[in-house]
Amino acid sequence: MFIKQLYTSCISEAAYYIESEGEAAIIDPLRDISVYLELADSRNARIRYIFETHIHADFISGHLDLAKVTGAPIVFGPDTDTRYPIIKTIDGERLQLGAVSFEVLHTPGHTLESSCFLLRDEMDLPNAVFTGDTLFVGDVGRPDLSSGDMSKEELASLLYDSLATKISSLPDNVIVYPAHGQGSICGKELGPETFSTIGEQKKCNYALKVHSREEFIRIVTEGLADPPQYFPINARINKIGYGPMEDVLKRGLQPLSVSDFSKKSGSENIILLDTRPSDQFGLGFIPESISIGLDGRYAEWAGSLLPFDTHIIMVCPEGNEEESIIRLARVGFENICGYLKGGFTSWQKAGMPIDLIIDVEADELAMDIPHDPNLLVVDVRKPAEFAEGHVLGAMNLTLADMNDPASMAQFEDHHNIYLHCEGGYRSVIAASLLKRQGIHNIRNITGGWKAIKEQSGIEFEKEASMLN
Numbered sequence: 001m002f003i004k005q006l007y008t009s010c011i012s013e014a015a016y017y018i019e020s021e022g023e024a025a026i027i028d029p030l031r032d033i034s035v036y037l038e039l040a041d042s043r044n045a046r047i048r049y050i051f052e053t054h055i056h057a058d059f060i061s062g063h064l065d066l067a068k069v070t071g072a073p074i075v076f077g078p079d080t081d082t083r084y085p086i087i088k089t090i091d092g093e094r095l096q097l098g099a100v101s102f103e104v105l106h107t108p109g110h111t112l113e114s115s116c117f118l119l120r121d122e123m124d125l126p127n128a129v130f131t132g133d134t135l136f137v138g139d140v141g142r143p144d145l146s147s148g149d150m151s152k153e154e155l156a157s158l159l160y161d162s163l164a165t166k167i168s169s170l171p172d173n174v175i176v177y178p179a180h181g182q183g184s185i186c187g188k189e190l191g192p193e194t195f196s197t198i199g200e201q202k203k204c205n206y207a208l209k210v211h212s213r214e215e216f217i218r219i220v221t222e223g224l225a226d227p228p229q230y231f232p233i234n235a236r237i238n239k240i241g242y243g244p245m246e247d248v249l250k251r252g253l254q255p256l257s258v259s260d261f262s263k264k265s266g267s268e269n270i271i272l273l274d275t276r277p278s279d280q281f282g283l284g285f286i287p288e289s290i291s292i293g294l295d296g297r298y299a300e301w302a303g304s305l306l307p308f309d310t311h312i313i314m315v316c317p318e319g320n321e322e323e324s325i326i327r328l329a330r331v332g333f334e335n336i337c338g339y340l341k342g343g344f345t346s347w348q349k350a351g352m353p354i355d356l357i358i359d360v361e362a363d364e365l366a367m368d369i370p371h372d373p374n375l376l377v378v379d380v381r382k383p384a385e386f387a388e389g390h391v392l393g394a395m396n397l398t399l400a401d402m403n404d405p406a407s408m409a410q411f412e413d414h415h416n417i418y419l420h421c422e423g424g425y426r427s428v429i430a431a432s433l434l435k436r437q438g439i440h441n442i443r444n445i446t447g448g449w450k451a452i453k454e455q456s457g458i459e460f461e462k463e464a465s466m467l468n
Contacts, residue, residue: 399421
């Protein structure tokens with residue numbers, strides 16, 4: 001038996017390859033399926049099953065493309081409704097893979113169809129459980145992302161039963177392989193490890209230590225941030241199906257000359273996306289372009305901030321055009337229609353207009369605060385980050401809210417806006433969004449909060465009401 005976790009850190013997603021006697025199964029594959037095909041080929045194995053723990057909301061699964069290439073069936077748990085052929089299993093059903101088998105554990109709660117797959121070894125002993133979004137390391141799945149006609153409290157009650165009857169009863173030595181790690185929005189307090197054991201989780205996971213149903217429901221439903229805009233879009237795509245990845249790449253990998261790019265960028269139904277690192281973007285960029293660098297949580301922020309009903313043209317680091325498209329496709333973008341040939345350098349060489357972001361160091365902010373009555377510090381971190389400590393008098397406007405016209409209405413012409421996040425990635429995105437909306441009197445604080453809090457000349461405070 002061979003097990004390999006295939007972890008994609010930029011979206012905190014774990015897919016799995018399991019093999020026995022030349023037969024392989026893939027669990028929760030991403031849309032770009034080449035890694036699974038190459039792994040099976042390198043081991044002279046045949047992919048026999050494609051398992052899905054549930055209908056995902058945070059990424060587009062690769063199940064359809066993988067099934068088309070390999071002929072392997074797509075396997076879901078009970079209560080799954082799709083518009084494409086699947087094997088809909090029943091609770092307790094077993095599927096053989098070489099000398100090992102998978103037992104279906106229907107575990108509704110995160111979603112109604114959520115199921116875990118218990119891997120039994122050659123001796124029919126429980127070896128590992130692939131828990132999807134039912135159980136994470138240190139956390140459990142949110143019950144508010146795909147509830148259908150049920151409330152989050154009703155789903156949380158189902159999750160309580162699923163954990164008590166299907167998960168906690170497993171032997172302590174069973175390995176826990178979840179679908180996500182730290183950074184995923186599918187839970188609240190995911191730990192840094194990407195796998196664990198049942199015994200360790202019963203000791204450390206807050207959700208498995210709660211004995212009262214009422215207390216469990218309260219804990220897992222309180223303090224949930226609004227899910228990103230792309231979650232329901234992705235869930236729908238995963239339910240009804242999508243076009244081949246090769247078609248997305250064919251449309252997107254169209255090199256555009258400076259002239260053609262300029263013409264397209266002037267169209268109303270076009271978003272100009274710059275995927276270069278944030279520090280490069282700030283030194284010069286095409287006016288009205290949005291910065292979302294490949295060096296951060298690119299796909300998540302693209303899905304959270306960009307509209308799905310417009311076309312996208314891109315400025316990419318040369319050689320990273322395909323990666324930029326693939327990672328957009330992971331969260332459901334299929335309307336990419338070309339990239340700037342030669343990258344930003346070709347735009348500069350053609351003498352085309354450019355914009356830039358003024359960077360300032362944290363010590364300059366410390367010097368400016370006492371002397372500028374119009375200075376406004378805008379902290380784009382999440383409310384929980386802001387609550388832990390922020391510049392005295394700062395405005396907390398999270399990056400996810402930067403497209404809200406009501407939020408933008410808070411700024412006035414006399415404001416001198418100083419933007420920051422934790423380290424600098426999100427604040428550059430925020431700066432590009434502000435500039436696109438005609439707000440140009442902004443400065444980006446390099447190093448973000450990490451640099452600011454080291455400056456003794458800047459007063460800080462905490463948001464006590466949010467920390468209680």
